[in-house]
Amino acid sequence: MQRILSTELTGHIDETVTIAGWIHRRRLLKQVAFLIVRDVSGLSQVIVTDPQTREQLERLSEESVVEVTATVTASEQAPHGVELTGPVIRELSRVTVPLPFELHRPALTAGLPAQLDHAALALRHPSRALSLRIAAAAAKGFRESLEAQRFVEIQTPKIVESATESGANVFKLDYFGRPGYLAQSPQFYKQLMVGVFERVFEVGPVFRAEPSDTARHLAQYTSLDAEMGFITDHRDVMAALTRTIAGMLREIGNHADVTAELGAEIPAVHFTEALRIAGAPEDEPDLAPAHERALGEWAKKEHGSDFLFVTGYPMRKRPFYTHPDPADPTWSNGFDLLFRGLEIVTGGQRLHRYEDYVTALAARGESLEPYAGYLDGFRFGMPPHGGWAIGLERFVARLTGIANVRETTAFPRDLNRIAP
Amino acid sequence: MQRILSTELTGHIDETVTIAGWIHRRRLLKQVAFLIVRDVSGLSQVIVTDPQTREQLERLSEESVVEVTATVTASEQAPHGVELTGPVIRELSRVTVPLPFELHRPALTAGLPAQLDHAALALRHPSRALSLRIAAAAAKGFRESLEAQRFVEIQTPKIVESATESGANVFKLDYFGRPGYLAQSPQFYKQLMVGVFERVFEVGPVFRAEPSDTARHLAQYTSLDAEMGFITDHRDVMAALTRTIAGMLREIGNHADVTAELGAEIPAVHFTEALRIAGAPEDEPDLAPAHERALGEWAKKEHGSDFLFVTGYPMRKRPFYTHPDPADPTWSNGFDLLFRGLEIVTGGQRLHRYEDYVTALAARGESLEPYAGYLDGFRFGMPPHGGWAIGLERFVARLTGIANVRETTAFPRDLNRIAP
Numbered sequence: 059m060q061r062i063l064s065t066e067l068t069g070h071i072d073e074t075v076t077i078a079g080w081i082h083r084r085r086l087l088k089q090v091a092f093l094i095v096r097d098v099s100g101l102s103q104v105i106v107t108d109p110q111t112r113e114q115l116e117r118l119s120e121e122s123v124v125e126v127t128a129t130v131t132a133s134e135q136a137p138h139g140v141e142l143t144g145p146v147i148r149e150l151s152r153v154t155v156p157l158p159f160e161l162h163r164p165a166l167t168a169g170l171p172a173q174l175d176h177a178a179l180a181l182r183h184p185s186r187a188l189s190l191r192i193a194a195a196a197a198k199g200f201r202e203s204l205e206a207q208r209f210v211e212i213q214t215p216k217i218v219e220s221a222t223e224s225g226a227n228v229f230k231l232d233y234f235g236r237p238g239y240l241a242q243s244p245q246f247y248k249q250l251m252v253g254v255f256e257r258v259f260e261v262g263p264v265f266r267a268e269p270s271d272t273a274r275h276l277a278q279y280t281s282l283d284a285e286m287g288f289i290t291d292h293r294d295v296m297a298a299l300t301r302t303i304a305g306m307l308r309e310i311g312n313h314a315d316v317t318a319e320l321g322a323e324i325p326a327v328h329f330t331e332a333l334r335i336a337g338a339p340e341d342e343p344d345l346a347p348a349h350e351r352a353l354g355e356w357a358k359k360e361h362g363s364d365f366l367f368v369t370g371y372p373m374r375k376r377p378f379y380t381h382p383d384p385a386d387p388t389w390s391n392g393f394d395l396l397f398r399g400l401e402i403v404t405g406g407q408r409l410h411r412y413e414d415y416v417t418a419l420a421a422r423g424e425s426l427e428p429y430a431g432y433l434d435g436f437r438f439g440m441p442p443h444g445g446w447a448i449g450l451e452r453f454v455a456r457l458t459g460i461a462n463v464r465e466t467t468a469f470p471r472d473l474n475r476i477a478p
Numbered sequence: 479m480q481r482i483l484s485t486e487l488t489g490h491i492d493e494t495v496t497i498a499g500w501i502h503r504r505r506l507l508k509q510v511a512f513l514i515v516r517d518v519s520g521l522s523q524v525i526v527t528d529p530q531t532r533e534q535l536e537r538l539s540e541e542s543v544v545e546v547t548a549t550v551t552a553s554e555q556a557p558h559g560v561e562l563t564g565p566v567i568r569e570l571s572r573v574t575v576p577l578p579f580e581l582h583r584p585a586l587t588a589g590l591p592a593q594l595d596h597a598a599l600a601l602r603h604p605s606r607a608l609s610l611r612i613a614a615a616a617a618k619g620f621r622e623s624l625e626a627q628r629f630v631e632i633q634t635p636k637i638v639e640s641a642t643e644s645g646a647n648v649f650k651l652d653y654f655g656r657p658g659y660l661a662q663s664p665q666f667y668k669q670l671m672v673g674v675f676e677r678v679f680e681v682g683p684v685f686r687a688e689p690s691d692t693a694r695h696l697a698q699y700t701s702l703d704a705e706m707g708f709i710t711d712h713r714d715v716m717a718a719l720t721r722t723i724a725g726m727l728r729e730i731g732n733h734a735d736v737t738a739e740l741g742a743e744i745p746a747v748h749f750t751e752a753l754r755i756a757g758a759p760e761d762e763p764d765l766a767p768a769h770e771r772a773l774g775e776w777a778k779k780e781h782g783s784d785f786l787f788v789t790g791y792p793m794r795k796r797p798f799y800t801h802p803d804p805a806d807p808t809w810s811n812g813f814d815l816l817f818r819g820l821e822i823v824t825g826g827q828r829l830h831r832y833e834d835y836v837t838a839l840a841a842r843g844e845s846l847e848p849y850a851g852y853l854d855g856f857r858f859g860m861p862p863h864g865g866w867a868i869g870l871e872r873f874v875a876r877l878t879g880i881a882n883v884r885e886t887t888a889f890p891r892d893l894n895r896i897a898p
Contacts, residue, residue, distance in 0.1 A: 150830075205618070229651050234687065247888070254602050278635060434598070435597075438573055438596075440543065450633075
């Protein structure tokens with residue numbers, strides 16, 4: 059099929075061309091019918107005056123797929139100054155059921171549940187498609203920034219023998235007759251791969267059996283993971299992350315008119331300072347969403363930044379693989395990155411000596427056994443290292459101002475939804 | 479830590495520098511000790527004459543991680559013409575257990591099970607690390623070729639309500655108290671996303687509960703999926719795939735000295751012709767591995783090509799979503815791509831009309847119900863489309879001459895292995 063795209067029409071005035079796409083809208087006036095065809099690049103207007111073609115069009119409802127061969131005609135009133143005249147329409151597939159909602163209005167009027175039930179249709183709306191394009195650009199920018207910084211891409215197992223993060227929220231499966239679990243993160247695998255490539259990254263699904271149904275949790279999300287060796291401490295990781303976020307925003311800017319304020323350095327405050335700024339009691343063990351929001355406002359006001367690092371979270375609130383602050387082991391070399399007052403990245407320096415893992419687990423009263431398969435690799439020499447994980451959907455939601463992460467992924471999975 | 483890499487030493491002759499890496503090997507001679515340090519870029523030779531440093535080195539066994547500050551000295555005998563002298567060694571982490579196998583020999587002498595049991599160590603061997611670098615380059619080449627052809631990256635659910643390919647070999651899990659399954663492919667999701675972006679791709683894990691333990695099956699592998707709309711038939715898909723494979727080989731060539739014979743067009747034979755070439759009976763319903771090998775030899779001899787398309791597989795051996803050959807519906811518009819006599823890609827044109835899915839399932843005596851969630855999207859207008867899936871590990875194995883796919887992935891999963 060030798061077709062051209064709607065955006066290419068202006069280069070073919072007075073020529074006969076073939077376009078193809080979905081019937082976005084028909085307007086059947088008395089003397090003339092307007093057919094708007096949507097393809098991946100945009101809309102084309104087709105003028106139908108021939109009675110037989112009009113009859114054909116009357117039988118083809120919205121979202122039917124057609125190929126249109128016609129003459130490109132300059133027209134001042136038409137979008138982009140061109141319309142198609144004298145069309146021959148070939149039907150590629152016909153819609154014979156009523157659409158659950160209309161696609162041709164500027165905003166989707168259907169509620170989120172209806173959109174998710176009919177995702178294959180809803181995602182065709184430009185507003186929904188744009189989020190997915192931004193997600194694709196974010197992933198591309200992530201990979202390219204990291205490759206430029208000598209990181210190597212890895213693929214790690216999603217079926218694991220035991221939970222990778224302590225505790226619950228793990229999906230259990232039948233692995234050839236014995237128990238297996240879906241990986242909650244590639245945490246230990248990416249750490250072990252630092253022993254191979256020094257710097258690694260992975261873009262892949264992670265699974266959380268989140269028992270709560272909130273606007274910012276998904277049962278499967280895309281994690282943008284990175285891990286790097288031979289660091290002095292978490293600040294080297296924060297510097298690499300800052301460069302990476304800049305690369306992501308740059309790539310997104312090539313595809314969409316959205317951006318965020320990011321300087322050459324992201325401001326950073328210690329956890330104790332963050333509590334003070336947020337007006338929280340100084341013995342608070344973690345930052346609540348309201349605190350994060352207050353910190354986001356503060357970063358914008360004081361530093362003109364949409365991003366803020368919070369460092370030095372209390373050790374007792376961070377996972378056991380976190381490296382303590384050597385100056386005061388109450389605090390950690392772990393950090394979060396807040397984006398407009400929402401945590402979108404967790405990272406930090408990790409323990410790199412096997413003995414330190416043994417000690418850390420014992421201090422928490424946890425058994426080494428479930429982690430033995432991973433930790434074995436730490437016996438064979440690991441450099442000081444650290445890394446991060448960015449939640450892709452949360453990042454896109456925050457960047458675009460979308461309130462619910464379900465709108466930033468094609469086919470979300472949550473407590474109540476396993477289809478389509 | 480301000481370190482330089484081993485490959486950067488030649489630019490710093492007579493300067494004091496810091497390198498860091500793993501103790502690859504020590505040779506403790508009477509007068510002098512040689513320390514070989516391995517980093518991600520290669521090896522550095524360090525000359526130790528100072529008695530205290532030598533004593534320190536004697537206590538540090540292979541794979542311990544060190545930082546070495548020393549003078550870069552030109553030396554004709556040393557690898558790359560430089561060695562490090564007068565070193566100060568700082569220990570970053572020490573190996574205190576015997577290594578299960580040695581890493582400093584040209585080939586790993588340990589058997590595959592031992593390598594897999596201690597993957598975090600085995601993967602440090604250059605031969606094992608190279609396969610993973612090639613896999614990373616293949617994925618990068620795949621993505622970049624497709625982006626240049628207007629494909630958009632998507633992420634799809636790995637937890638699904640029902641099997642995506644008919645039949646068994648599916649992992650079952652507990653999804654918030656009801657049954658869920660691990661996706662065997664992103665097949666229907668990528669098809670539905672053709673309705674949004676016309677051309678899409680995904681690089682992600684797929685899961686097969688393969689009950690057999692062979693050298694070419696994994697329970698989790700990385701699938702390089704693509705799907706494109708507005709095609710005439712499967713030949714448009716084959717052309718896009720050929721360009722994509724070329725891009726993958728080009729990118730791999732930037733990282734490793736391996737390649738394959740690929741012309742501007744890959745030779746293609748119809749299934750009936752393939753049976754004849756392979757000397758198989760003409761009523762054979764599929765190609766056995768021996769037939770594929772014979773075809774690989776034929777393609778090399780007749781066309782000088784490492785690749786061969788086999789088209790028109792019998793409909794009864796292809797999945798229900800396959801589009802039949804309009805000229806004779808005994809045969810399909812499905813194809814396989816053989817690489818050196820092994821199937822590494824399956825693809826073809828798909829059905830695009832909802833009614834055709836209903837008919838195809840009925841003709842096979844299969845119920846529509848398990849597929850209803852996916853097929854609903856086909857009611858809303860889909861263009862003629864097709865696509866393919868490349869098995870990344872198989873592709874890398876065939877390219878590098880590795881016999882077992884387990885050696886082309888970091889932490890393989892199979893019938894007997896769920897760890898590390």
